[in-house]
Amino acid sequence: MSLIVSVSGVRGVIGDTLTPYEIIRFTGAFAKFCSGGKIMVGRDTRIHSEMISKIVVGTLLFMGCEVVDLGICPTPTIQLAVEHSDSDGGVMITASHNPSEWNGLKFLSSEGIFLTPEQHKKFIEIAKSGNFNFAKWNKIGKLINDETFIEQHIERILKIDFIDLEKIRSRNFKVVVDCINGAGSKIVPMLLEKFGCEVIKLNCDGNGIFTHEPEPLPENLTELCETVRKTGADLGIAVDPDADRVVFVTEKGEPFGEEYTVVQAVKIALEKKKSLPEKNIVVNLSTTKAVDEIAKKYGANVYRSPVGEINVVMKMKGTKAIIGGEGSGGVILPDVHYGRDSLVGIALILQNLVEFGGKISEFKESLPKFEMVKEKINIAGVNPDEILKKAIELFKKSEINTEDGVRIDFEDAWIHIRKSNTEPILRIISEARTKQDAENLVKKLKMELHL
Known part of the structure; x- marks a missing residue:
């Protein structure tokens, strides 16, 4: 298995593909890409993240950078910190939803967002050339430790102009939260308590030991679902290890659906901004059509981008979108910052529930209904580009989009x-009005392509 390098950053298995040499090489290249300056560093709670952080910080200091170490924090926290400061860039140490043996580096530009494809190309060229020099002894950078950005992040969430803090507090929500002992272990319960919630914590020790598979999918959240039922909670909340994705569980202990995290966010944003003359939404090509139906109700426009946070953000900026995100549980609200943010998603679901007045399961029933099927295909020994070419030929009479793989409407x-940006796999996603129809689409595609 090789190191995975994409616009989403660098990821690999510790001691195998992600080695000290690779960490120094990419960190040094990033320092040169940023022309030195001030660079913020954050990390998740994986048991090897602190070790990697020391290598990253040390390398940046050797490159003459001023380093601001945020310590353990979610990816959206360092994004917000970079965006709203004079920093020249940021490095987040995390492998997001990948298993425990993985780790990686997410690189942020001075705007607090991932590198654009053009910036990424320039950065990779520097990394490949190895053409960067360490500072002389009297030009070494300085280190500043600042762990206050968690509180600043929470304050920005509470100040979203359409969040009615007192109204949410008056509901006294009972919430079960599963932070998988990751970077959200401190900040997510803190935010919920600020909203006046009674918080029941699961896996919020922040020790980096994942008690279940880290991706917040229904099959990995059985403990959360059971605890919601047993405690009579109003809802359950789960975030991934770096807390940029959030999913919900209804009071019945049933998944709300990861795709519906962004659907509910779009709904409340459009409701609160319905007087705007132009309302634009951006989601990726793999996100549910339920977003389109919500947008139609409010006279809003939906734009779709290739999968990947930076692709969504670039199109959001280009269209001046009021909200956006990805169907994997990521919500992007420019009012806070340009990045997927679990805390934003949490604030918006609470506002939706106080406005709706009923239970979260009833709220889900009020949203457009679609069923989605997601599969992963290991591409070891397979040419994925040939598979995509065959798919285009197979469905050539249908509406086809080739911006990111092949989407057939x-x-x-x-x-x-x-092809996945973060794993050595092909992703197949289908959606239809019924689960059976969505499954049949996947079966037909796999059969025709001999997958």
């Missing part, structure tokens, strides 16, 4: 096949 359904 039908009258009331679609299917998307693409």
Whole structure:
């Protein structure tokens, strides 16, 4: 298995593909890419993240950079910190939803967002050339430790102009939260307590030991679902290890659906900003059509981008979108910062629930209904580009989008096949009005492509 390098950063298995040499090489290249200056560093709680942080910080100091070490924090916290400061860039040490043996580096530009494809290309060229020099002894950078950005992040969430803090507090929500002992272990319960919630914590020790598979999918959240039922909680909340994704569980202990994190966010944003003359939304090509139905109700425009946070953000900036995100549980609200943010998603679901007045399961029933099927195909020994070419030929009479893999649209359904940015796999995602129809689309595609 090789090191995975993409616009989402660098990821690999510790001691195998992600080695001290690779960490120094990419960190040094990033310092040169940023022309030195001030660089913020944050990390998740994986048991090897602190070790990597020391290598990253040391390398940046050797490159003459001023380093601001935020310590343990979510990815959206360091994004917000960089965006709203005079920093020249940021490095987040995390492998996001990948298993425990993985880790990685996410690189942020001075705007607090991931590198654009053009910036990424320039950065990789520097890394490949190895053409960067360490500072002389009297030009070594300085280190500042600042762990106050968690509180600043919470304050920005509470100041979202359409969040009615007192109204939310008056509901006294009972919430079960599962932070998988990751970077959200401190900040997520703190935010919920600020909202006046009674918080029942699961896996919030922040020790980096994942008690279940880290991706917040229904099959990995059985403990959360059971605890919600047993405690009579109003809802359950789960975030991934770096807390940029959030999913919900209803009071019945049933998944709200990761795709519906962004759907509910779009709904409340459009409701609160319905007087705007132009309302634009951006989601990626793999996100549910339920967003389109919500947007239609409010006379809003939906734009789609390739999968990947930076692709969504670039299109959001280009269209001046009021909200956006990805169907994996990521919500991007420019009012706070340009990055997927679990805390934003949490604030918006609470506001939705106080406005709706009923239970979260009832609220889910009020949203447009679609069923989605997601599969992963290991591409070891397979040429993924050939598979995509065959898919285009197979569905050439249908509406096809090739911006990111191949997406085929039908009258009331679609299917998307693409190479993952973060894992050595092909992703196949289909959606239709019924689960059976969505499954049949995947079966047909796999059969025709001999997958």
